[in-house]
Amino acid sequence: MGLRISQVDAFTDTPFEGNPAAVCLLPSARDDGWMQSVAREMNLSETAFLVHQADGFGLRWFTPAVEVALCGHATLASAHLLWEEGHLPPARQARFHTKSGLLTGDRAGEWIELDFPAKREEAAPAPPGLAEALGVTPTYVGRNQFDYLVEVDAEATVRRLTPNHAALAALPVRGVIVTSRADSAGYDFVSRFFAPGSGVPEDPVTGSA
Known part of the structure; x- marks a missing residue:
């Protein structure tokens, strides 16, 4: 069975603007090489891969070249897709388990609020x-x-x-x-x-x- 990959334009309400991310909701975990190949094929700054877990979703991000430990716009795109396609009820928090720890997203009217770690310089x-x-x-x-x-x-x-x-x-x-x-x-x-x-x-x- 084929897998669906969606492209979401983050940080905008206008088509073809903002920052596009690919989002792939997987039925089960896939190996790193496969995800890297998909990200290279998508050729966007990041491709997000989601796997359902008991308390939210596992989330990993790949550029066309490497896996990264944190990505904002592809997390925003992932949260949007989960609510937009009915994978999460509108009032339920989006919870992402990542290499940077637990990240959360909440709907606030037409906005999405993300809770990210502060990585101060x-x-x-x-x-x-x-x-x-x-x-x-x-x-x-x-x-x-x-x-x-x-x-x-x-x-x-x-x-x-x-x-x-x-x-x-x-x-x-x-x-x-x-x-x-x-x-x-x-x-x-x-x-x-x-x-x-x-x-x-x-x-x-x-x-x-």
């Missing part, structure tokens, strides 16, 4: 080649267990970045967040997320970085 020296790979001079560099966080001087600097993806891929992290305070009215900050070492040159929108 600490100030860190810039690794060799980071500034050169980005083509900017950082005003701050921090790091948590997943990513480097790089602050730059202005929104325009973030927008015009054309990083060296091969050089970024050599860094020993999931990805690099580049951010600044926003100059555009109505926004607090702007950011971009590059993860070529994880098979994602640039993520359109990110929920965990």
Whole structure:
């Protein structure tokens, strides 16, 4: 019997915008190689695989290249699919057992609220080649267990970045967040997320970085 794979555009209410994730609800666990092959075939920043458990769902995420320990938009997409297709009653909490622990989602009207671990960064020296790979001079560099966080001087600097993806891929992290305070009215900050070492040159929108 074939398996259904759905594509969900997260962080948007407009078709073909936001950040698309593939979601596959499995009848039973599959091996890592099979899931990685499916994610490579989907060729989206993440493909989520769900398996029903006694207290929720097991959830794993794969980019086209590797498995990742945390992903925001594919978790949001998974919760949406479970409610939208009737796998969970509307009032029941979505509970996901993951490599980052228990993650939960709750419906709040037309919104979905996710409870994610706070992976705070600490100030860190810039690794060799980071500034050169980005083509900017950082005003701050921090790091948590997943990513480097790089602050730059202005929104325009973030927008015009054309990083060296091969050089970024050599860094020993999931990805690099580049951010600044926003100059555009109505926004607090702007950011971009590059993860070529994880098979994602640039993520359109990110929920965990």
